[in-house]
Amino acid sequence: xxxxxxHRTTVRVRYGETDQMGFVYHANYVPYFEMGRTEFxxxxxxxxxxxxxxxxxxxxxxxxxxxxxxxxxxQELVIxxxxxxxxxxRIRFDYRILRAGAGDPEAFEVLCEGHTTLACLGxxxxxxxxxxxxxxxxxxxxxxxx
Amino acid sequence: xxxxxxHRTTVRVRYGETDQMGFVYHANYVPYFEMGRTEFxxxxxxxxxxxxxxxxxxxxxxxxxxxxxxxxxxQELVIxxxxxxxxxxRIRFDYRILRAGAGDPEAFEVLCEGHTTLACLGxxxxxxxxxxxxxxxxxxxxxxxx
Amino acid sequence: xxxxxxHRTTVRVRYGETDQMGFVYHANYVPYFEMGRTEFxxxxxxxxxxxxxxxxxxxxxxxxxxxxxxxxxxQELVIxxxxxxxxxxRIRFDYRILRAGAGDPEAFEVLCEGHTTLACLGxxxxxxxxxxxxxxxxxxxxxxxx
Amino acid sequence: xxxxxxHRTTVRVRYGETDQMGFVYHANYVPYFEMGRTEFxxxxxxxxxxxxxxxxxxxxxxxxxxxxxxxxxxQELVIxxxxxxxxxxRIRFDYRILRAGAGDPEAFEVLCEGHTTLACLGxxxxxxxxxxxxxxxxxxxxxxxx
Numbered sequence: 362x363x364x365x366x367x368h369r370t371t372v373r374v375r376y377g378e379t380d381q382m383g384f385v386y387h388a389n390y391v392p393y394f395e396m397g398r399t400e401f402x403x404x405x406x407x408x409x410x411x412x413x414x415x416x417x418x419x420x421x422x423x424x425x426x427x428x429x430x431x432x433x434x435x436q437e438l439v440i441x442x443x444x445x446x447x448x449x450x451r452i453r454f455d456y457r458i459l460r461a462g463a464g465d466p467e468a469f470e471v472l473c474e475g476h477t478t479l480a481c482l483g484x485x486x487x488x489x490x491x492x493x494x495x496x497x498x499x500x501x502x503x504x505x506x507x
Numbered sequence: 508x509x510x511x512x513x514h515r516t517t518v519r520v521r522y523g524e525t526d527q528m529g530f531v532y533h534a535n536y537v538p539y540f541e542m543g544r545t546e547f548x549x550x551x552x553x554x555x556x557x558x559x560x561x562x563x564x565x566x567x568x569x570x571x572x573x574x575x576x577x578x579x580x581x582q583e584l585v586i587x588x589x590x591x592x593x594x595x596x597r598i599r600f601d602y603r604i605l606r607a608g609a610g611d612p613e614a615f616e617v618l619c620e621g622h623t624t625l626a627c628l629g630x631x632x633x634x635x636x637x638x639x640x641x642x643x644x645x646x647x648x649x650x651x652x653x
Numbered sequence: 654x655x656x657x658x659x660h661r662t663t664v665r666v667r668y669g670e671t672d673q674m675g676f677v678y679h680a681n682y683v684p685y686f687e688m689g690r691t692e693f694x695x696x697x698x699x700x701x702x703x704x705x706x707x708x709x710x711x712x713x714x715x716x717x718x719x720x721x722x723x724x725x726x727x728q729e730l731v732i733x734x735x736x737x738x739x740x741x742x743r744i745r746f747d748y749r750i751l752r753a754g755a756g757d758p759e760a761f762e763v764l765c766e767g768h769t770t771l772a773c774l775g776x777x778x779x780x781x782x783x784x785x786x787x788x789x790x791x792x793x794x795x796x797x798x799x
Numbered sequence: 800x801x802x803x804x805x806h807r808t809t810v811r812v813r814y815g816e817t818d819q820m821g822f823v824y825h826a827n828y829v830p831y832f833e834m835g836r837t838e839f840x841x842x843x844x845x846x847x848x849x850x851x852x853x854x855x856x857x858x859x860x861x862x863x864x865x866x867x868x869x870x871x872x873x874q875e876l877v878i879x880x881x882x883x884x885x886x887x888x889r890i891r892f893d894y895r896i897l898r899a900g901a902g903d904p905e906a907f908e909v910l911c912e913g914h915t916t917l918a919c920l921g922x923x924x925x926x927x928x929x930x931x932x933x934x935x936x937x938x939x940x941x942x943x944x945x
Contacts, residue, residue, distance in 0.1 A: 376837070377534055377830050379527040381580055382774075386523045387713040388687075391680035392815050399814070399873070410873040420723075421679040424767075426716045431778070434527055435837070435848040475716075482674075486723070522691070523684050528920075533859040534833075537826035538669050545668070545727070556727040567825040570864045570913075577858075577924070581691070581702040621862075628820075632869070669826055671819040673872055678815045726819055 365504055367441040367457070368401040374436050384431030390458060390473050391424065397442035398454045398477070405502055412495050419452065419479040426475035436460055439469065445476075447503035449490045453478045511650055513587040513603070516546040520582050530577035536604060536619050537570065543588035544600045544623070551648055558641050565598065565625040572621035582606055585615065591622075593649035595636045599624045657796055659733040659749070662692040666728050676723030682750060682765050683716065689734035690746045690769070697794055704787050711744065711771040718767035728752055731761065737768075739795035741782045745770045803942055805879040805895070808838040812874050822869030828896060828911050829862065835880035836892045836915070843940055850933050857890065857917040864913035874898055877907065883914075885941035887928045891916045 372393055380386040402409050409419065432438055439459040446453040455476045462468030483489035491499060518539055526532040548555050555565065578584055585605040592599040601622045608614030629635035637645060664685055672678040694701050701711065724730055731751040738745040747768045754760030775781035783791060810831055818824040840847050847857065870876055877897040884891040893914045900906030921927035929937060 375830050376833055377526055377532045380523055381525040381527065381529045382710055382712065383527045383778075387716060388523055388680050388683035391683065392813050395680075395814055408873075418674055420674065420720070422720050424679060424716070424718045424720075428712070428714050428716075431712075435846075521684050522687055528856055528858065529924075533862060534826050534829035537829065538667050541668055541826075554727075564820055566820065566866070566869075568866050570825060570862070570866075572862045574858070574860050574862075581700075669818055669824045672815055673817040673819065673821045675819045680815055 365443065367443045368397070368404060370397060370400040370440050370442075372396055372438050372440060374432055374434050374438065376434055379434050382431075384433050387426070387428055390426055390428075390432075390475070393438070393440050393458055393473075394424075394426075394442075394454070394456045394475060394477055397440035397456050398444075398479075400440075401442040401444065401454070405498060407495060407498055415492075415495070416484050417489065417491055417495065418482045420482050421477050422451075422480045423478040424475070425477075426473055428473050430460075430470055430472045432458065432460065432472050438472065443504060444499070444502045446505045447499045449496065450488055451478055451480050452491075452499060452503075511589065513589045514543070514547040514550060516543060516586050516588075518542055518584050518586060520578055520580050520584065522580055525580050528577075530579050533572070533574060536572055536574075536578075536621070539584070539586050539604055539619075540570075540572075540588075540600070540602045540621060540623055543586035543602050544590075544625075546586075547588040547590065547600070551644060553641060553644055561638075561641070562630050563635065563637055563641065564628045566628050567623050568597075568626045569624040570621070571623075572619055574619050576606075576616055576618045578604065578606065578618050584618065589650060590645070590648045592651045593645045595642065596634055597624055597626050598637075598645060598649075657735065659735045660689070660693040660696060662689060662732050662734075664688055664730050664732060666724055666726050666730065668726055671726050674723075676725050679718070679720055682718055682720075682724075682767070685730070685732050685750055685765075686716075686718075686734075686746070686748045686767060686769055689732035689748050690736075690771075692732075693734040693736065693746070697790060699787060699790055707784075707787070708776050709781065709783055709787065710774045712774050713769050714743075714772045715770040716767070717769075718765055720765050722752075722762055722764045724750065724752065724764050730764065735796060736791070736794045738797045739791045741788065742780055743770055743772050744783075744791060744795075803881065805881045806835070806839040806842060808835060808878050808880075810834055810876050810878060812870055812872050812876065814872055817872050820869075822871050825864070825866060828864055828866075828870075828913070831876070831878050831896055831911075832862075832864075832880075832892070832894045832913060832915055835878035835894050836882075836917075838878075839880040839882065839892070843936065845933060845936055853930075853933070854922050855927065855929055855933065856920045858920050859915050860889075860918045861916040862913070863915075864911055866911050868898075868908055868910045870896065870898065870910050876910065881942060882937070882940045884943045885937045887934065888926055889916055889918050890929075890937060890941075 458473040604619040605615040750765040896911040897907040
């Protein structure tokens with residue numbers, strides 16, 4: 362498997378995303394993962410909104426997250442996304458949520474790591490194959506291809 | 508206008524509904540309002556889910572909330588709902604979010620007051636009249652009828 | 654390991670918890686898990702709000718969810734919770750989100766399965782041991798004890 | 800009152816912010832308003848996170864929103880913010896959520912209009928005066944001063 366440089370986008374923590382523990386509530390990282398894969402796809406020429414209009418919805422069938430350090434209100438976070446596996450019906454994305462390290466602008470602290478597996482559903486809600494032109498581009502992007 | 512006793516339902520504050528100020532984030536009262544009107548309608552024999560399946564969606568066109576006292580994690584709150592106005596296309600609900608007062612179980616503190624106005628939309632997203640049997644029951648429930 | 658009957662509580666799907674796919678957005682199951690463990694603890698005589706006031710916050714350090722079938726608006730779901738592992742600093746809860754099967758009220762469909770691992774943090778945000786009286790009760794409840 | 804040009808920032812609609820009606824759930828505009836005032840303040844040299852660290856939290860005491868047109872998934876919206884009133888203890892912000900009009904890039908459609916009134920709270924949760932240097936800058940920014 363050839364490792365590619367991950368895609369990067371940023372998000373700023375909203376007030377309502379914190380909880381009374383004083384940092385980002387754990388469920389609120391899940392939309393960050395989604396933002397990561399949406400921008401990954403857009404930058405690769407794959408607009409998810411168009412894919413859905415073409416009758417191919419990507420539903421999350423598995424979610425995993427590991428929380429390492431807290432993220433605080435108003436901080437700008439980096440969302441790293443990689444498309445690690447792609448079959449005709451499923452795609453797996455891996456994510457890391459990072460924060461610029463104090464002092465060294467090149468240093469990043471890992472706050473959260475996770476992945477989601479998505480399955481392609483047709484308009485009837487049943488599994489369906491990812492069709493061209495999306496299928497080919499997604500295969501190209503996957504890191505697990507031979 | 509004849510005042511009726513308001514409908515009451517309860518909700519327990521979830522952890523993720525608080526923010527770092529230590530109490531419920533103001534946007535998170537809006538779903539409480541929605542829970543209030545949903546249960547009001549159900550208890551009046553009007554299931555909103557069925558109304559939507561029948562091609563009449565109620566979209567919020569106006570929202571107002573006034574925040575009086577904070578609500579804290581894990582507290583059980585009372586949602587009071589009244590249907591104050593109903594026309595052929597619009598419905599207004601008024602809400603009060605209450606908490607049982609310490610000491611006196613009969614005493615309630617007002618935490619938040621608000622109202623929403625909803626407009627009926629057809630499957631095409633355009634305004635449509637509320638049809639029977641929903642229309643008659645909603646008119647009956649409104650407090651502003653002659 | 655002795656399997657115990659799981660704890661059960663219910664939740665009704667809110668409108669705002671759905672997304673344009675027409676069913677519950679995957680991130681919105683995470684608060685259901687939290688409701689499950691909160692009510693599990695309350696029914697076992699452990700109020701999490703009091704535990705936090707006593708200086709022991711339980712922060713989620715790992716989250717896993719597997720989505721099997723969609724949950725729809727206004728449906729009443731059952732949250733099953735089991736406390737499967739408990740050490741001095743970490744607790745693991747397993748969850749299943751169920752829906753009463755059509756026809757047979759005794760039948761339940763599994764919509765989502767998952768688990769969370771929580772670590773105990775002190776007021777300074779650093780890991781700390783779970784102290785009495787919480788520690789003993791949590792150990793009793795865990796299914797992995799000898 | 801001298802009208803100033805409103806502050807503008809942008810936000811892209813997240814998938815989880817939609818509901819089964821197919822557009823942004825009404826409560827999810829409230830965080831957009833918050834993003835608007837946060838960026839307004841930052842661009843005016845007032846970092847809200849620092850204000851809160853200095854013991855002055857701004858809690859929303861009133862919220863109003865009027866929904867004109869739906870906002871759809873993945874659209875980039877413009878948040879317009881104006882600080883219209885400022886006293887020693889309260890601040891009112893007005894908002895408009897806009898979308899670039901199809902065809903004419905200079906044309907904008909209004910999707911939602913609203914305002915929030917915020918009160919300054921001290922670390923004890925009680926109303927407190929906004930102190931320098933925040934007070935002076937906020938007064939300068941308000942459009943209602945003589």
